[in-house]
Amino acid sequence: ALATEPHPALLFALASYRLNAEDPAGAIDALKRVVEEAPGYVLARMKLATLLLQTDEATAAAHHLRLLLGSDGSNKAEVWRLLGYALLRSGHFTAAETAYRQALIYAPDDYDGRLGLIRTLVQQSRLEEAPVLARETLADRHEDRQLWSLLASADLRKQRRLEALVTLECARRLQLADAGLLATLGDLYLDEGIPAEALRAFRASAAWQDAPVSRLLRSCDAMVRSGGIDEAEALLDTLRGKREGMTEDQSRQLLHLQARLHLRREENDAAVKIYQTLLGKNPLDGDALMQYGHLLRVQGELEEALIQFERAQRVEAVKPEALVGAAQVAVERQNYRRAAALLRDSLGVKDDPHVRSYLDQVEAAIGQ
Numbered sequence: 001a002l003a004t005e006p007h008p009a010l011l012f013a014l015a016s017y018r019l020n021a022e023d024p025a026g027a028i029d030a031l032k033r034v035v036e037e038a039p040g041y042v043l044a045r046m047k048l049a050t051l052l053l054q055t056d057e058a059t060a061a062a063h064h065l066r067l068l069l070g071s072d073g074s075n076k077a078e079v080w081r082l083l084g085y086a087l088l089r090s091g092h093f094t095a096a097e098t099a100y101r102q103a104l105i106y107a108p109d110d111y112d113g114r115l116g117l118i119r120t121l122v123q124q125s126r127l128e129e130a131p132v133l134a135r136e137t138l139a140d141r142h143e144d145r146q147l148w149s150l151l152a153s154a155d156l157r158k159q160r161r162l163e164a165l166v167t168l169e170c171a172r173r174l175q176l177a178d179a180g181l182l183a184t185l186g187d188l189y190l191d192e193g194i195p196a197e198a199l200r201a202f203r204a205s206a207a208w209q210d211a212p213v214s215r216l217l218r219s220c221d222a223m224v225r226s227g228g229i230d231e232a233e234a235l236l237d238t239l240r241g242k243r244e245g246m247t248e249d250q251s252r253q254l255l256h257l258q259a260r261l262h263l264r265r266e267e268n269d270a271a272v273k274i275y276q277t278l279l280g281k282n283p284l285d286g287d288a289l290m291q292y293g294h295l296l297r298v299q300g301e302l303e304e305a306l307i308q309f310e311r312a313q314r315v316e317a318v319k320p321e322a323l324v325g326a327a328q329v330a331v332e333r334q335n336y337r338r339a340a341a342l343l344r345d346s347l348g349v350k351d352d353p354h355v356r357s358y359l360d361q362v363e364a365a366i367g368q
Contacts, residue, residue, distance in 0.1 A: 024055055035064070042073045049082060058089035077106035081113045088116060093123045111141060118150050127158040145176045152184065161188055172201070179208035183215050190219065195228035199235055206238045213242060217253045224257065229264050236261065252278065256287060268295060286315035286322075293325050302329050320350040324358070336366045 031048035034041055045064050052061035065083040068074045084099035100117040107113060114137050121130035134151045141147060148171035155164035168185040171177040177185065186201035202219055205211055216239060223232035236257055243251065255274050262271035275292035278285050293308030306329045312322035323346035330339035343359040346352070 024051055027051060028055070039067075040071065042068065042071050045071075046074065046079070049086075053082065053086060053089070056089075058086040062086040062090065077103050077110060077113070080106065081110065081116065084113070084116050084120070088120055088123070093120050096120045097124070111137070111144075115144075115146060115150075118147075122150060122154050122157070125157065127154045130154045142174070143176065145171070145178060145181070148174075148176055149181060152181065156184075161191060164188060165192065172204070177204075179205045179211045182208075183212050183219065186219055187222075190222055190226065190228075193226075195223060195226070195231040198223070198228075199231040202235050203238050206235075206242065211242065213239070213246060213250050214253075217250060217257065220257055221253075221260075224260050224264065229261065232257070233261055252282075252285070256291075259288075259291065263291075263295070268299070271295060284311070284315050286312055286318035289315070290318050290321055290325060293322075297325070297329055297332065302332055305329055320346045320352065320355075323349070324355060327358075327362070331362065336362050340366060 028048065028051050031044055031051065034044040035048060038044070045068055049061045049064040049068070052058070052064070062083060065079055065086060068079045069076070069083075080099050080103035084096045084103060087093075087096035087099055097117060097120040100113055100120060103113040104110065104117065114133065118130050118134050118137070121127075121133065131151055131154045134147050134154070138144075138147050138151070148167060152164045152167045152171075155161070155167060165185065165188040168177060168181055168188065171181060172185060182201050182205035186198045186205065189195070189198035189201060198219075202216055206213075206216055216235070220232050220235045220239065223229075223235065236254070239254060243254065246254065255278055259271045259274040259278075262268070262274065272292070272295060275288050275295070278288040279292065282288075289308045289312035293305045293312065296302075296305035296308060306326060309322045309325035309329065312318050312325070315322070323342045327339040327342035327346070330336070330342060340359060340362045343355055343362060346355055347359070
């Protein structure tokens with residue numbers, strides 16, 4: 001038989017050696033030579049397909065798995081299941097569903113096959129079928145985090161946010177929620193207006209080594225906007241403990257949040273120091289220039305405020321707002337014609353009904 005010919009067997013041994021030596025590319029090359037020399041070598045082709053999947057070559061893996069379907073001696077349930085996974089990874093969701101269903105014909109209780117089928121249903125937005133199958137599977141595998149995640153994902157995609165919250169809270173209580181699921185749970189609690197529970201979920205997420213720091217910073221920002229100042233401060237304290245591993249942009253976001261909390265507590269001097277720190281690191285930090293300018297304008301330091309707004313006009317992302325800020329300074333000085341010109345410039349960059357309304361008020365003041 002071809003499987004016993006020495007040349008392919010030696011190549012298969014070489015592939016195994018290279019795999020043990022953590023050289024997957026070398027193992028793949030050797031296995032490709034094996035199946036070229038001995039197309040009926042089922043074990044080698046199966047190993048090759050598995051390695052191709054592990055190295056993100058799903059399309060190539062699918063080719064070899066299809067060939068295995070016509071071979072005697074292959075484990076049909078495993079081949080169909082792996083083909084489903086390869087097709088899922090390639091974005092062929094309908095074909096992946098068919099493959100997973102074929103796998104389940106051979107092995108109806110196979111957990112990986114059921115999980116793969118649930119994923120394909122979610123990807124196709126079959127959001128009534130996916131949760132039913134997930135809940136059936138959960139009855140036997142309630143400790144599996146992936147199932148809880150898929151259930152919540154299906155609920156969220158169907159806009160069933162309260163159901164998703166209940167699902168994730170169950171996962172949390174079973175200690176099955178990871179950093180990402182906990183962050184999602186926190187967002188859902190925040191949407192429901194329960195900041196204390198949101199804080200608990202966010203802090204639990206932050207405790208993970210792979211905590212989604214950028215996402216938690218955005219959640220903290222949402223807390224500030226929703227008025228949960230005490231909770232935002234507590235979350236910020238937790239995030240400060242992760243500062244050492246933050247990127248430069250994340251550290252900048254952290255400082256911005258600290259400044260905004262100072263402003264909400266009317267601790268203007270503390271906010272000023274942070275904005276000066278931020279602008280010392282990056283003189284064209286548009287958000288810092290705008291916030292600092294507004295703070296100076298409110299304090300009556302109009303000339304300094306105008307300087308910040310004029311600098312901010314060089315930052316494309318905040319240019320329309322910077323022109324409005326400069327117009328507000330002009331209004332404070334009762335220079336309404338200058339204010340109107342600046343507001344028209346702002347509308348030329350970005351149309352905004354609020355700015356149009358403000359321009360109407362300024363033009364009315366000019367006509368008086």
